[in-house]
Amino acid sequence: MSVPTLYPEDERLTRGERVVFNLYIITALVVFVLMMLFGLVMRMAQGTWLSLPPTLFYQIMTAHGAGTVGTMGLASSAVMWFFLRKYVRLNLWAFLTNYVLFTLGALAILAAVFIGGYAGAWTFLYPLPVHSMGEWTVHAAVLFMLGYIAIGVGFLLFYLDAMAGVIRVYGNLGRALGLQWLFGGEIDPVHPKTVVASTMVIITNSIGTLAGAVVLVMSIINAYFPELALNALLAKNLIYLFGHTFINATIYMGVIAVYELLPRYSGRPYGISRPFLWAWAASTVMVLSVYPHHLLMDYVMPHWMLVMGQIVSYASGLPVFVVTAYGALTNVYRCGIRWRMPAKLMMLSMYGWAAGIVPAIIDATIRINEVMHNTQWVPGHFHFYLLLGVLPMILALMFHVIAGRAQSLADATTDKLSFPIYAVGGLAFAVALLAAGHVSAPRRYAVHLPQWVPYDQASSIAAILVIAAMLLFTGRIIAGLLRAPAHVDPAHPAG
Amino acid sequence: MILQNEIWLITLLGLAAVTLGFIFVIAQAGKPTDSNRVQNTANAIRRWWFLALVVFGIGVTWATLKPFPIPDQHTPLKAAQVVNVVAHQWAWQLSRNQLEAGVPVEFRVTSADVNHGFAIYAPDERIVIQTQAMPGFTNKLLYTFRQPGTYRIRCLEYCGLEHHAMMAELEVVAAARGDQS
Ligand code: HEM
Ligand SMILES: [Cu+2]
Ligand SMILES: [Cu+2]
Numbered sequence A: 001m002s003v004p005t006l007y008p009e010d011e012r013l014t015r016g017e018r019v020v021f022n023l024y025i026i027t028a029l030v031v032f033v034l035m036m037l038f039g040l041v042m043r044m045a046q047g048t049w050l051s052l053p054p055t056l057f058y059q060i061m062t063a064h065g066a067g068t069v070g071t072m073g074l075a076s077s078a079v080m081w082f083f084l085r086k087y088v089r090l091n092l093w094a095f096l097t098n099y100v101l102f103t104l105g106a107l108a109i110l111a112a113v114f115i116g117g118y119a120g121a122w123t124f125l126y127p128l129p130v131h132s133m134g135e136w137t138v139h140a141a142v143l144f145m146l147g148y149i150a151i152g153v154g155f156l157l158f159y160l161d162a163m164a165g166v167i168r169v170y171g172n173l174g175r176a177l178g179l180q181w182l183f184g185g186e187i188d189p190v191h192p193k194t195v196v197a198s199t200m201v202i203i204t205n206s207i208g209t210l211a212g213a214v215v216l217v218m219s220i221i222n223a224y225f226p227e228l229a230l231n232a233l234l235a236k237n238l239i240y241l242f243g244h245t246f247i248n249a250t251i252y253m254g255v256i257a258v259y260e261l262l263p264r265y266s267g268r269p270y271g272i273s274r275p276f277l278w279a280w281a282a283s284t285v286m287v288l289s290v291y292p293h294h295l296l297m298d299y300v301m302p303h304w305m306l307v308m309g310q311i312v313s314y315a316s317g318l319p320v321f322v323v324t325a326y327g328a329l330t331n332v333y334r335c336g337i338r339w340r341m342p343a344k345l346m347m348l349s350m351y352g353w354a355a356g357i358v359p360a361i362i363d364a365t366i367r368i369n370e371v372m373h374n375t376q377w378v379p380g381h382f383h384f385y386l387l388l389g390v391l392p393m394i395l396a397l398m399f400h401v402i403a404g405r406a407q408s409l410a411d412a413t414t415d416k417l418s419f420p421i422y423a424v425g426g427l428a429f430a431v432a433l434l435a436a437g438h439v440s441a442p443r444r445y446a447v448h449l450p451q452w453v454p455y456d457q458a459s460s461i462a463a464i465l466v467i468a469a470m471l472l473f474t475g476r477i478i479a480g481l482l483r484a485p486a487h488v489d490p491a492h493p494a495g
Numbered sequence B: 001m002i003l004q005n006e007i008w009l010i011t012l013l014g015l016a017a018v019t020l021g022f023i024f025v026i027a028q029a030g031k032p033t034d035s036n037r038v039q040n041t042a043n044a045i046r047r048w049w050f051l052a053l054v055v056f057g058i059g060v061t062w063a064t065l066k067p068f069p070i071p072d073q074h075t076p077l078k079a080a081q082v083v084n085v086v087a088h089q090w091a092w093q094l095s096r097n098q099l100e101a102g103v104p105v106e107f108r109v110t111s112a113d114v115n116h117g118f119a120i121y122a123p124d125e126r127i128v129i130q131t132q133a134m135p136g137f138t139n140k141l142l143y144t145f146r147q148p149g150t151y152r153i154r155c156l157e158y159c160g161l162e163h164h165a166m167m168a169e170l171e172v173v174a175a176a177r178g179d180q181s
Helices: A015-046 A054-084 A092-114 A138-170 A173-177 A193-224 A232-266 A274-289 A303-332 A341-363 A366-372 A377-406 A413-438 A450-482 B003-028 B035-065
Strands: B081-088 B091-094 B098-100 B104-111 B116-121 B127-133 B139-144 B149-155 B167-173
Touching (some): A015 A054, A015 A092, A015 A377, A054 A092, A054 A138, A054 A193, A092 A138, A138 A173, A173 A193, A173 A274, A193 A232, A193 A274, A232 A274, A232 A303, A232 A341, A232 A377, A274 A303, A303 A341, A303 A366, A303 B035, A341 A377, A341 A413, A341 B003, A366 B003, A366 B035, A366 B127, A377 A450, A413 A450, A413 B003, B081 B098, B081 B116, B081 B127, B091 B149, B104 B116, B127 B139
Parallel strands (some): B098 B167
Antiparallel strands (some): B081 B091, B116 B127, B149 B167
């Protein structure tokens, strides 16, 4: 098995592909910066460094939650598309339609929040969207949900197109996942990890998105026909099945960048193996069955489901600790790597993922959830693996792509500065949130008690570091993407 | 030790272990060596590592689920003190707010409008227990206060504009003499 070159021929983008890819990436980066600024504003308001009326705080919180989760989905689906198109035929129109629907949905969400005043949080937990005590109208809530539906339809289209492509090449989804090799047989050594991971995401996120669509449609009907009340517990189950699956899918799409790129930078083959196939087959089942860990404090839930939530949460750690992060570490151990930006970001992403699930798994213990649920512990653990895990995966691909276009692999001087600032700032930010959870500071509070304020202030400073680094990243990447190496590209997308 | 401090300690240890693992590998990443040897050693270690994690996980699962931390919702709890709790946007309605320490209390928690979170904060401002307040359902929570003092109820499920201001107090007094059951 040979190690591929840094920039294989089959990854070259056609002109049309490059335009759409650039649209995805530039949109995602700009939205991330904006959302991080929203985050900083919230943190400074909690830390009494900024005066923000609670109405506006909760609107910003809603926009930040929906905006970051959606954009993470958008950016990580660009990672999946970038690599999956080498193995199966993907239609550019499906990828582009996803972008267009996403943009329309995002505009609807922004209008619902900042014009309509909707502040029911990204989780639209029934019946809050239609029961705001006069804070916003049902029309604003419905507009928000229509925005979600537009985004969901776009993703479903992208996944269906990918599913069709995968089935054309591999016959069915099970064979694409490599299920035929779980219990024996000679594993095809060139079966792409990208196909395995993509297939898992296609299956799970289609189901998750459909669950979201069902509860969204039910909620919209209920908004206009209140006599058709929903069962609040059922709605909550569907919402968390959707929300959990969607945000987790971003990790599973993002990690494709590591599978593809890490061996090119380490210079060492990163082959497929039976544990790898087991990890992905198990994750397919687990990501769909783990969501009850969001409902551990709903004592009326069937208790077997809560036990399942705890046990599957524990088990979800195994693929990461035993296969993905472990495999990545094995791949770079004494490989003689040269630390360029993509390699650094990939290592950070593996660290952020592996470390970030430690507090997550601990909180999935029912006995512990009784004192940690909905405290700042929760944003603590998910910012840990989103900020230090998923985002670096996406950034790694970006830096890889722009280095190829610049025809100079060396890091810019700014990269030597921005990377450590980002890593240190992100770590400090996440740990400060966890520490606030340790002292029982609630999440989603516009106003904090004096004893929680020091944590807010510390993490505001950390957030400023993250944003400074992110601005440097964004400038570098956008400049790099708009530079066309071989032939001039007049249709550059930033306008 | 306070549960939160135990959790914090375990988390920091876990984070430190992951961090050290990464530092160890990254520190060695610059010197090249034979790939096959690394792969074989790593595979051998992986088996034990997997087994260790599984055994540890099963042990922790057992230890934390037995006894089951949530009371059975279908049988009467027979607690000597009962508090009916109804959450509203944005206030708590409690059938009583004077309780005795050392005697089990059953909280029957529901909501009149949207989802709320019923969390009990001890006088030292640490959460001691919580459950959800959901419209159409009643969650039954069982808790025995150890220390007398003023406990606070805070809302831990986002419920709209005044979510952060939704607070009530519970007075827990020392158990009356002869009532040490
Ligand atoms: C500098 C970067 C960031 C800062 C300063 C920041 C700050 C915040 C703050 C203050 C909250 C509310 C915490 C609370 O409940 O009290 C929050 C919530 C949240 N953040 Fe971030 N964040 C950042 C980056 C991100 C990123 C990159 C993502 C995801 C990709 C993300 C996803 C979320 C989500 C999903 C919520 C939950 C919103 C809710 O509770 O409804 N954040 N963030
Ligand atoms: Cu409330
Ligand atoms: Cu609330």
